[in-house]
Amino acid sequence: MKRFVLFLFALSLPAIAAIGQESEMSIEESYLQESVENMIIREQSRADSREMKLIALEYIGDAISRGNKGDEVRQALEYMGLEGILNRGRENGRLMNNYPDVRRESVRYLGKMGTEAAKDALLRIIYYDNEPMVLQEAVKSLADIGMDDNGKTVATITWILQKFDNTNPDNLLALSAIEAFEKLGGRGGLKDTNAIAMLIRIAEGPYVRPVQERAKQALVNIRRSQAKQQQEQQQQAQRQ
Numbered sequence: 001m002k003r004f005v006l007f008l009f010a011l012s013l014p015a016i017a018a019i020g021q022e023s024e025m026s027i028e029e030s031y032l033q034e035s036v037e038n039m040i041i042r043e044q045s046r047a048d049s050r051e052m053k054l055i056a057l058e059y060i061g062d063a064i065s066r067g068n069k070g071d072e073v074r075q076a077l078e079y080m081g082l083e084g085i086l087n088r089g090r091e092n093g094r095l096m097n098n099y100p101d102v103r104r105e106s107v108r109y110l111g112k113m114g115t116e117a118a119k120d121a122l123l124r125i126i127y128y129d130n131e132p133m134v135l136q137e138a139v140k141s142l143a144d145i146g147m148d149d150n151g152k153t154v155a156t157i158t159w160i161l162q163k164f165d166n167t168n169p170d171n172l173l174a175l176s177a178i179e180a181f182e183k184l185g186g187r188g189g190l191k192d193t194n195a196i197a198m199l200i201r202i203a204e205g206p207y208v209r210p211v212q213e214r215a216k217q218a219l220v221n222i223r224r225s226q227a228k229q230q231q232e233q234q235q236q237a238q239r240q
Contacts, residue, residue: 037063038072045076048089050099053080057105061112069113077113078121081106085128103134111141119145123156135160136176143180151192154184158195165201171211174202178211178218189226196222 037059044056056076063073079087083106084098107125110118119142126138139160142153161177164170181190181199190196196219203215 034063034068034070037068038070041076042072045080048097050097050102053083053099053102054105056080057102057109060109064109064112069115069118071117074110074113074115074117074121077106077110077118078125081110081121081125081134082128085125100131100134103129103131104137107134107138107141111137111144114145116147119147119153123152126156126160132164132170132173136170136173139173139176139180143176143183146183146186148184154181154190154192154195157181157184158192158198161198161202162194165198165205169206171208174207174211175214178202178214182218182221185222185225189222189229 041056041059041063044052044059047053047056057080060073060077081103083102084095084100085103087097088095089097103125107122110122110125122138122142122145126135126142129135129138139157142157148154157177157180161174164173178199181195184190190199199215199219199222203212203219205212207215
């Protein structure tokens with residue numbers, strides 16, 4: 001009954017949001033709306049049905065677009081990102097809540113959050129998930145967030161690539177990783193030797209030609225950026 005009431009209230013959220021756009025809300029009213037929204041999202045994300053979780057994701061997308069990137073939203077996304085992996089529901093011994101599409105949308109929205117906590121959630125999801133379409137989106141989201149001060153993000157992406165390369169190489173996952181390496185490497189280039197080795201493996205391994213060519217181009221771009229950085233460092237040292 002509680003979930004049914006929340007569902008009915010959730011259906012009214014677009015109307016509430018529209019009213020809020022027409023008249024400026026006070027800080028208290030805005031806070032109240034966000035608190036109610038977070039409560040509904042939390043309950044829907046933990047519902048049993050796939051449909052309810054997809055509705056939760058729609059509200060999360062709207063919440064993020066309005067700047068609601070709080071911890072409750074992140075927790076809901078992480079919970080759904082692990083749906084059927086760590087958060088398992090069984091009936092007569094059969095897994096009932098394996099929803100790869102829910103997990104894929106969850107990791108996509110974590111990328112849109114763009115926070116360090118969202119990045120950590122993505123790294124955790126990648127460690128446990130084995131579904132290529134979820135992993136592809138998670139890698140893209142990590143690249144969009146762009147945080148890797150300790151090198152853990154690049155190392156995790158390299159690890160999942162190696163895992164698939166040893167068993168069932170996936171072209172789309174490889175392509176996502178190539179683009180992520182370039183983004184995360186930034187202006188200074190990629191410095192993780194295992195990641196470089198993986199790019200070489202993709203360029204020469206069992207991948208379709210467009211993916212191989214993309215890996216070769218990434219290696220060229222990385223060499224150029226590193227050479228440019230070294231040149232700038234030398235010039236700066238000479239000026240000093």
